[in-house]
Amino acid sequence: MSCSYVPNNFLSTSRVIRTLGQGAFGKIKLIESDQGERYAVKEIPIQDFKFDKGISPSALSEIDTLIRLKNVPNTLQMKGVCTGNITSATGTTVPATNIILEEMDMNLIDYIRLTNFDDRLYQFNNLLFSILRAKAYMETLNINHFDIKPDNILLKITPTGIYFVLSDFGLTRLDFFEYMNHHYLFTIWYRPPELLVQRNTNTFNFFSGDMWSLGICLLIYILGTNPFAKETPREILQEIKKYSNEADLPFPQFIEYLKQTNLVGVGQLQYDKLNVSQIFQQYLTPTDYAKIPQEIIQVIERLLTLDPNTRPKAETLLRV
Secondary structure: OEEEOOOOOOOOOOEEEEEEEEOOOOEEEEEEOOOOOEEEEEEEEOOOOOOHHHOOHHHHHHHHHHHHOOOOOOEOOEEEEEEEEEEOOOOOEEEEEEEEEEOOOEEHHHHHHHOOHHHHHHOHHHHHHHHHHHHHHHHHOOOEOOOOOHHHEEEEEEOOEEEEEEOOOOOOEOOHHHHOOOOOOOOHHHOOHHHHOOOOHHHOOOHHHHHHHHHHHHHHHHHOOOOOOOOOHHHHHHHHHHOOOOOOOOHHHHHHHHHHOOOOOOOOOOOOEOOHHHHHHHHOOHHHHHHOOHHHHHHHHHHOEOOOOOOOOHHHHHOO
16 A cells, blocks of 8 residues: 555554445545544545556546645645555455545535524525635636535534535546536536536636536525426526526527527627526525525525626635
8 A cells, every 4th residue: 555645554554434425436435543533535446557557537636636725724635645455346356546535524415404494594604605715716726626516515513613615526627628628517407507508618717617506506505405406408407597587588599598698799698697586485485585685695696697707706706
């Protein structure tokens, strides 16, 4: 076992407590070191020895991003990296990259399930500004996340309050125009409309996609459910149109306009922000809806702007 930032015997002298989950690229396990400290270990099997000794591009990208985000508040912190063998589900020994991460208590999905509306409303600004701080620092490094969703927002409950972090940087790229010039970024329910309609990806700022995803996360956080949890891009876009200023517009025209929005010579966007008040009124009781400050509605509407070029950056919202 060869490790960086931790001793080479770190994993061999630690014990596995349990498996926390199964990600797209491997298992995540909770371990306890011989010093009694707990960590999460992301095991990424090495399957292709033709590329950089078998370490996947996703693992390399995630490690690179985690190093760049060292000590950055509200981002999940990497404690070390080890390469060596793990035991697969079939009992065979396979080589893997092991990313050692700080332990957190739960993800945002679990927190939503365990809390009531009033508790979540109380923590709204904490959640919002935590993720904005992480995203703003990433913007200064020219790094985009490409997969912000409740599963990738983690939290730790401390004596002084709840600490939220952004996690899972497997899709991040520094040179995203070179590597990610396609429309299959983001988990589909959180994918911005410009990618759902397969708009020309050279015509907008990729950073704005993360901001749409954050807006959807905040909707889910307030509602306890996702209004856009549909099976296909078309069904999601139909829901988006329903809450836009042009709900009665024929669907093909709405899609065509989304593809052309804010291009040279087209003019100003007509179908601007989603009507977040309408969404809240449909899914919440009148009593709960009355508790929501207008500031919360306004910030989510700014995030859920249909034109990707006019969505605010994280830094802009932090200054409001």
